[in-house]
Structure formats: structure tokens, C-alpha cells
Amino acid sequence: MKAVGLVTEYNPFHNGHIYHIQEAKKLTGADVVVVVMSGNFVQRGEPALFDKWTRAKAALENGVDLVVELPTFFAVQPSHLFAEGAVKLLSALGVSDMVFGSEHAHVDFLELASQAPSIEQGRDVQDKNQTFASAYAAELETKTGFKLTDPNDILAFSYAKAVIKLGVDIRLHPIQRLAAGYHDQTFLVGQTIASASSIRLALHKGKLEKIQDVVPSVTLQAITDGSHTINFEEKFWPLLKYRLTTDTVGQLGQIYQMAEGLEHRLAAIALGEPGPKSYQSFIKAIKSKRYTFARMQRTLFYTLLNVKVDQMQAAMQDPYLRVLGFTDAGQKYLNEIKKTVSLPLISKVDQNLAKANLRLDYKAGKLWQMLANQSEQQDVTRKPISVKSTKLSVNREIILGD
Amino acid sequence: MKAVGLVTEYNPFHNGHIYHIQEAKKLTGADVVVVVMSGNFVQRGEPALFDKWTRAKAALENGVDLVVELPTFFAVQPSHLFAEGAVKLLSALGVSDMVFGSEHAHVDFLELASQAPSIEQGRDVQDKNQTFASAYAAELETKTGFKLTDPNDILAFSYAKAVIKLGVDIRLHPIQRLAAGYHDQTFLVGQTIASASSIRLALHKGKLEKIQDVVPSVTLQAITDGSHTINFEEKFWPLLKYRLTTDTVGQLGQIYQMAEGLEHRLAAIALGEPGPKSYQSFIKAIKSKRYTFARMQRTLFYTLLNVKVDQMQAAMQDPYLRVLGFTDAGQKYLNEIKKTVSLPLISKVDQNLAKANLRLDYKAGKLWQMLANQSEQQDVTRKPISVKSTKLSVNREIILGD
Numbered sequence: 050m051k052a053v054g055l056v057t058e059y060n061p062f063h064n065g066h067i068y069h070i071q072e073a074k075k076l077t078g079a080d081v082v083v084v085v086m087s088g089n090f091v092q093r094g095e096p097a098l099f100d101k102w103t104r105a106k107a108a109l110e111n112g113v114d115l116v117v118e119l120p121t122f123f124a125v126q127p128s129h130l131f132a133e134g135a136v137k138l139l140s141a142l143g144v145s146d147m148v149f150g151s152e153h154a155h156v157d158f159l160e161l162a163s164q165a166p167s168i169e170q171g172r173d174v175q176d177k178n179q180t181f182a183s184a185y186a187a188e189l190e191t192k193t194g195f196k197l198t199d200p201n202d203i204l205a206f207s208y209a210k211a212v213i214k215l216g217v218d219i220r221l222h223p224i225q226r227l228a229a230g231y232h233d234q235t236f237l238v239g240q241t242i243a244s245a246s247s248i249r250l251a252l253h254k255g256k257l258e259k260i261q262d263v264v265p266s267v268t269l270q271a272i273t274d275g276s277h278t279i280n281f282e283e284k285f286w287p288l289l290k291y292r293l294t295t296d297t298v299g300q301l302g303q304i305y306q307m308a309e310g311l312e313h314r315l316a317a318i319a320l321g322e323p324g325p326k327s328y329q330s331f332i333k334a335i336k337s338k339r340y341t342f343a344r345m346q347r348t349l350f351y352t353l354l355n356v357k358v359d360q361m362q363a364a365m366q367d368p369y370l371r372v373l374g375f376t377d378a379g380q381k382y383l384n385e386i387k388k389t390v391s392l393p394l395i396s397k398v399d400q401n402l403a404k405a406n407l408r409l410d411y412k413a414g415k416l417w418q419m420l421a422n423q424s425e426q427q428d429v430t431r432k433p434i435s436v437k438s439t440k441l442s443v444n445r446e447i448i449l450g451d
Numbered sequence: 452m453k454a455v456g457l458v459t460e461y462n463p464f465h466n467g468h469i470y471h472i473q474e475a476k477k478l479t480g481a482d483v484v485v486v487v488m489s490g491n492f493v494q495r496g497e498p499a500l501f502d503k504w505t506r507a508k509a510a511l512e513n514g515v516d517l518v519v520e521l522p523t524f525f526a527v528q529p530s531h532l533f534a535e536g537a538v539k540l541l542s543a544l545g546v547s548d549m550v551f552g553s554e555h556a557h558v559d560f561l562e563l564a565s566q567a568p569s570i571e572q573g574r575d576v577q578d579k580n581q582t583f584a585s586a587y588a589a590e591l592e593t594k595t596g597f598k599l600t601d602p603n604d605i606l607a608f609s610y611a612k613a614v615i616k617l618g619v620d621i622r623l624h625p626i627q628r629l630a631a632g633y634h635d636q637t638f639l640v641g642q643t644i645a646s647a648s649s650i651r652l653a654l655h656k657g658k659l660e661k662i663q664d665v666v667p668s669v670t671l672q673a674i675t676d677g678s679h680t681i682n683f684e685e686k687f688w689p690l691l692k693y694r695l696t697t698d699t700v701g702q703l704g705q706i707y708q709m710a711e712g713l714e715h716r717l718a719a720i721a722l723g724e725p726g727p728k729s730y731q732s733f734i735k736a737i738k739s740k741r742y743t744f745a746r747m748q749r750t751l752f753y754t755l756l757n758v759k760v761d762q763m764q765a766a767m768q769d770p771y772l773r774v775l776g777f778t779d780a781g782q783k784y785l786n787e788i789k790k791t792v793s794l795p796l797i798s799k800v801d802q803n804l805a806k807a808n809l810r811l812d813y814k815a816g817k818l819w820q821m822l823a824n825q826s827e828q829q830d831v832t833r834k835p836i837s838v839k840s841t842k843l844s845v846n847r848e849i850i851l852g853d
């Protein structure tokens with residue numbers, strides 16, 4: 050069976066994702082769509098709006114055949130590590146092709162990546178008043194003439210770099226990101242596709258009616274029926290403040306990504322008088338030209354989860370394929386690759402696994418539950434979702450523009 | 452000036468405390484009443500109902516002349532360490548006498564303490580199914596015939612042990628704890644004195660009207676006007692659960708008083724499925740015959756505050772006299788002893804002190820603020836309360852019985 054691989058967060062699952070799945074099938078003629086999806090926390094260091102099971106189910110009911118969790122130690126990372134982790138998993142899962150969005154889909158990203166400077170070269174040229182990403186982009190532009198600034202281009206480029214670095218045999222298919230109104234935070238009348246960030250913003254503001262046309266019913270239902278982390282900051286901040294108050298700066302200094310004495314700054318601001326009143330004002334106070342918002346938020350996530358550098362480095366050496374769900378076709382594909390798959394295939398997590406390899410995902414799940422006030426456990430004893438082909442939603446053909 | 456010393460928690464300050472102050476003056480003819488008071492957390496490992504400033508002010512307006520904080524590392528401790536810390540401070544403050552309640556005020560506690568077994572002897576005879584306190588009491592009874600079971604007797608005995616151990620020159624005056632209705636959790640009609648625990652219980656149940664006759668107006672006002680930690684468990688539990696979830700058992704094992712592998716039990720129960728819903732059900736689940744409720748709660752307090760064994764041991768070596776407030780007479784007394792006082796006298800805390808010696812009190816204050824949802828800081832830049840003699844309440848003579 051031919052499999053096409055997608056790297057996703059589905060935060061939340063929306064019509065643009067259905068379009069992505071449909072295009073992936075059309076472009077590659079694949080028999081199954083295999084998805085690697087961030088778990089309960091996403092790349093920006095935030096809790097996913099809905100838990101990984103809810104998001105996996107939405108995908109499986111809308112054209113995806115197999116969902117595997119991108120472990121926390123790969124998911125909550127800058128784009129080059131995020132992409133490398135995702136490509137490692139997709140390659141282990143035997144996909145022959147990858148399809149992803151890009152603001153410049155005509156670019157040959159493999160060619161671009163082969164000419165690109167190394168991460169280390171990027172670090173060498175970074176000065177005190179810029180982020181690593183902008184230093185790297187400037188260096189890349191000098192070398193190749195290509196301006197790497199759009200978010201999907203950056204991911205596309207990162208996938209290509211990862212494919213080269215890992216030496217895997219995966220064909221890359223960038224598809225054009227949809228035009229105006231897609232990436233920004235407005236909704237157009239008659240529009241059926243909007244960006245995940247604009248949907249999150251509408252949810253944050255409580256404007257449920259705005260998103261009715263741009264998400265499938267399964268997502269609408271999740272908002273009204275289930276646990277979610279819309280406005281997660283209200284629960285995130287007391288816990289973070291508590292940890293910054295009670296841990297020593299020595300302990301905070303061991304946290305993953307707590308670089309350049311940042312722990313002193315975080316503790317001083319959190320403990321300052323009168324001190325920040327909310328997560329938003331805290332993150333505003335700690336922002337600097339040196340770090341992006343996402344980088345800062347990831348560091349705060351690792352602080353909250355109390356993940357030390359050594360734990361993280363050990364975890365990253367030991368990836369696995371955690372199956373969240375499949376359709377009949379996905380299950381058939383899993384059986385086909387089972388014997389040759391190069392990473393451990395995990396479909397059930399017990400207390401031993403939760404304490405060993407899957408420790409970070411397990412802790413992240415517990416934290417997600419706290420933020421969402423959800424009682425249902427996220428890992429131990431949960432079984433993969435199995436979606437029968439007969440139960441699949443009739444896939445709407447997404448119509449672009451109006 | 453002659454000073455009498457009292458060891459207190461004032462949780463909350465009530466009419467029985469006024470009686471205690473008045474008796475102390477009468478019995479000793481002292482010029483000033485010097486009080487050592489637990490700070491924002493009390494011996495049982497709970498946050499005080501009101502912050503240390505509110506409680507110090509209540510005392511100063513009702514006959515006390517000087518209030519010094521019993522540091523967290525002495526206050527949140529079993530009775531022998533609590534008493535030893537308090538006696539150390541009172542001795543440094545130059546008091547000649549101590550007055551305290553006891554269920555058996557006719558007993559010569561110094562004599563009893565001189566015949567008592569050592570702490571180590573108590574540990575030797577403790578078996579797996581009993582607490583240290585009951586093992587020690589049994590050993591004491593064998594040696595002396597005295598049954599040490601009542602809470603005030605235990606403290607009285609502990610003060611005597613401390614006086615002997617520290618070799619200080621302080622006369623001890625036990626006064627009889629008031630009769631029936633005082634120690635239990637009922638209120639009698641016409642009663643003007645009730646125990647602090649019965650008052651806390653009434654507050655917990657929201658029965659403010661029950662306590663009107665048994666506390667001075669300053670305490671009633673604190674309940675209605677200020678921040679408090681009545682029902683603190685609702686905020687305590689999410690933070691504790693968060694820490695037990697995100698710290699490794701290795702980290703938890705370093706916590707002060709986390710003995711005999713208790714960290715494994717705490718983590719397993721906190722992370723269990725479905726897991727305890729509240730602090731009350733958690734503490735019920737972890738209780739064993741081996742530990743008293745108070746001992747368990749102190750361990751949880753140190754867990755929440757993230758205090759390691761080595762930090763605690765270092766802190767206990769380095770006590771100080773943190774002045775919370777005084778009357779004119781108290782200030783006069785402070786000036787008199789200033790030059791000869793044997794411990795550092797601290798009346799203002801800056802960031803440096805908060806990071807060094809007073810670190811635990813500072814962190815405890817921050818934690819208290821979180822539990823009480825209080826924005827006013829507890830330590831840095833706060834000045835001692837100064838109560839002018841003219842502003843003193845007319846001290847009501849407390850009438851016993853009815």
C-alpha cells in the first residue's frame with residue numbers, strides 16, 4: 050500500500066485540513082493518509098485546544114487513515130527539531146511522499162536546503178538584538194537569494210533539511226497556501242477556510258458563530274461538549290507563578306532551553322512587586338529581542354512541566370510510534386508495516402511505559418488535564434481510536450474562495 | 452524592664468488569648484509581654500487563617516507589647532523542635548518567665564522533663580503501627596507514671612525539655628487550661644472563650660455568628676475585610692497535585708521530612724486513576740498508623756514549598772528575631788535589649804535578606820498570598836507595626852464561665 054505522510058497539529062481540526070488531506074491523496078495517488086500529529090501540547094508551547102484523542106478522531110472521520118502522536122520532545126521544539134522528529138517518524142512509518150503547505154509552493158525546497166547554511170553557521174552570525182530565526186534567514190538569503198520568512202515556508206524548508214540530514218527516501222510536495230484571508234485573522238463572508246490561528250482567536254473571544262462555516266461538525270461539537278483549553282492562560286499562570294516562586298534559580302537553570310541566565314530574569318519578574326497579574330502581562334514583561342514569543346512560551350512550558358536538559362536529551366534519543374487511531378485501511382496498513390517498522394510501535398501505555406519512554410507525554414497529558422479541568426486520563430489504559438469506514442463522515446469537497 | 456514570654460499562633464486571635472496575656476502579667480508582674488508567634492504557616496502545616504501582620508496587630512491591640520515571628524523552619528515542626536525554636540528566641544529576647552496553658556498545670560514540667568527519655572530512646576521503641584508521639588508517651592509513662600497525651604501538656608513538656616537542653620534561665624508558669632467546652636468543638640451559650648480549633652471549624656462552615664462572643668472585634672473585622680485562608684484546601688490541592696505530578700520521585704525524595712519512601716506513596720496516589728478529587732480525600736488516602744495528620748500535613752507543606760533537607764538544616768542553624776510589631780512599651784524594651792541581644796534583630800527585609808536567611812519565610816509568604824489571593828506582599832519593604840498606647844483597645848476582662 051502506498052502511504053502519504055502529513056505533519057499536523059490540528060489545533061483545531063478545520064476545513065483547510067480536509068482540503069490538505071484531499072490534495073495529498075490527489076497529488077500522490079496514495080492508498081492511505083498517515084498523519085503525525087502533535088500531542089496535547091503544540092509547537093508554540095501551548096496546550097492544544099482539544100486533547101489528542103479528540104483531534105485524532107476528527108482527522109480519522111475526515112479522510113486520515115492513521116494518526117501517530119509526535120512525542121512532546123519533538124513537538125514542542127523550534128521548527129528544525131520539530132521537522133526532524135516528524136520526518137523521522139514518517140520515514141519509520143514507511144511513507145513515500147509528504148504533502149505540506151507553503152507560501153511559495155513553486156520552490157524546490159530540497160534544492161534550497163542543500164545550499165543552506167548549517168544551524169551552527171546561523172548561531173555564529175546571530176547578534177544580541179535578533180532572534181536565531183531572523184539571523185538564519187538573513188544568512189540563507191545571502192547564500193541563496195531566498196527570503197525565508199513565511200511560517201509554512203519555514204516548515205517546508207525544515208522538512209527538506211531533515212530529509213537530507215536523515216538520508217531518507219521521501220518525495221516532498223509543497224502545495225500553495227491559500228490566498229488572502231487564509232493566513233490573517235479575519236473571516237470573509239462565504240469563506241469555508243480560515244487559519245487555525247484565526248479560529249483560535251474567535252474561540253478565545255467566545256465568538257462561536259464566526260467559525261461555523263470553517264470547521265467540520267466534529268470540531269463544533271468538541272467545543273460545546275468536551276473539555277478544552279480555550280483561555281488556558283487563567284490556569285497556566287497560577288501554576289507557573291507557583292513554580293517560579295518555589296523553585297530555586299539553580300533548579301530553574303537546569304530546565305531545557307533555559308539559556309543565558311534567563312532563569313534569573315523569569316524569577317525576578319515573577320516575584321517582583323506588585324508582579325504580573327496574568328500570563329499575558331508576564332510574557333510581555335519577559336519578552337526580549339533575542340527570543341521569539343513561541344520560543345519563550347516553549348521555555349515556560351518546559352518550566353511548568355519541570356523538564357531538565359538531561360531528561361530531554363535522553364528522551365530525544367529514544368523515539369517511538371504511539372498510535373492514536375486508525376480506520377480499517379489504516380489498520381491494514383499498520384499490519385503490513387508491523388514487521389519491518391524501525392521504531393517501537395506502541396498502541397497501549399501501562400504504568401511502566403508511562404514512567405519510562407513516554408514519561409514526558411504522560412506528564413504533559415496530566416498537565417493538559419489540569420489546564421482543561423478534565424478528569425479522563427490521557428494515556429494509561431487508553432486504546433487507539435478505531436473508526437470503521439462505514440462511520441466516516443461524507444467528506445465535503447472543500448470549495449476554495451467563493 | 453521585666454519581660455514575660457508567650458509562644459503563640461493566634462490562629463485566629465481570640466478571647467482565650469486575651470485571658471492568657473492578662474494572666475501572664477498578673478502571675479509574673481512583668482512590665483512587658485513579649486510574644487513569639489508562628490508566621491504565615493502554623494505548626495500543623497496549614498496556612499494561618501490571617502497573615503502574620505493581621506494577627507500581630509490583633510495581639511498588640513490587646514495587651515501584647517512585642518511580637519517576633521517564629522521562623523517557618525521552627526514553626527512548622529513537631530512539638531519538640533517548635534518548642535526548642537521558640538525558647539531559643541524568647542531567651543535571646545531576654546524574657547525571665549514563660550506562661551503557657553496546660554491540661555495539668557499542677558505538674559512540675561521541668562522535673563518531669565529531667566526524668567524523661569530522650570528523643571532517640573523514643574525512636575528506638577517506636578513500632579511500625581504507631582506514631583512517634585504515642586511511642587514516646589508510652590516510654591515516658593513507664594519511666595515517670597505521667598500520661599502525656601493532652602496537646603497543651605505536650606507543648607508544656609516540650610518547653611521544659613528545651614529550657615533544660617538549651618540551659619537557659621527562664622521560669623515556667625503553666626496555667627490551667629479552661630474546663631469543658633474549651634477544648635472541644637462546641638460553643639456554649641453565654642460562653643466568651645472557645646478554642647481556636649472550634650473557631651476555625653465555625654469559620655470553615657461559614658457560621659460567623661457563632662464566634663461573635665468569643666473573639667475581639669479586630670478578628671471579626673479581619674474575617675469580613677481582609678484576605679484569609681478559610682477553606683485553603685481548594686487552592687492548596689491543585690498546586691500540590693501539580694507538584695506531585697511534575698516532579699520526579701527522586702526530587703520529591705529530597706524534601707524535608709519525606710522519610711521511609713513516602714514520596715513513592717504520595718506520587719502514586721496523586722497520579723492514580725481516577726485520583727483524589729480534593730485535598731481532604733488525598734490526605735485521607737495517604738494517612739497511615741505511622742504518621743499523625745499534622746506530621747503528614749507538614750510534609751505536604753514542605754513539598755509544596757519545595758524545601759529540601761539540606762536547605763532546612765542550614766536554615767535552622769541560623770535563627771533571627773524578625774520583629775513584626777510593638778507598642779510604645781515594646782519599643783522601649785527593644786531599645787533596652789538591643790545591645791546585648793544574642794541573635795540578629797531584623798525589622799526590615801530587603802531582597803538580599805529575602806534571598807538569604809529569610810528565604811523560607813519569604814517563600815512561605817508568597818505561598819500564603821497565593822492561597823489567600825492576597826496582593827499585598829508579606830515581607831520585602833514591610834515595616835513593623837507600631838501601636839501607640841493611646842490606641843490600645845480597652846482590654847476587656849475576660850469572665851470565665853457564665
